[in-house]
Amino acid sequence: MFEQAFPERNLTVILFKDVTNAGEIHAKLLDRSLEPELALINPRKVQSVFALHLAAHKSVAAHEREALATHTLHSEVVFNLSGLKHITEGLKRFGMAEDASEVLVCRFDATDEDIAATRGLVKGIEVDIETALEGLRDQDAIKKNYKTGDLECQVGVGTIEDAVLARIATAPMR
Known part of the structure; x- marks a missing residue:
């Protein structure tokens, strides 16, 4: 688990492996009964922290401007991570699948109760995100999803990380 501070906001991130109840969690997400509200992300598609x-x-910037493209701040994280302009496709590609065995869980301004509820919700093993994310990452899927070109990622020109960050940063905001 780690926390990232934003101006007046905190983001708590927990990575779970060997998840056995993804279908149950996914169903709660779809019918909007998931408590607490969370961003549920496929860690295989995440290039980096x-x-x-x-x-x-x-x-957070879109939320402050009251310009969210999605229904919630947490779904907005999944959408923005995709770098796409199509909301449904972004959520589908980067969100947790109903048969997922790993899930990256994010919560803004998490209380101790929220963290405990999240750990109780996900039946899996909590692992260190800094070390485990690299082993889970699917570089081929990342290249395909972000449409990185070979020239763009050549040594001396740029990296996949550079390309992914550019796609996320320059994706249109609503």
């Missing part, structure tokens, strides 16, 4: 931070920052 910094990319997640950038998406969260864009979400």
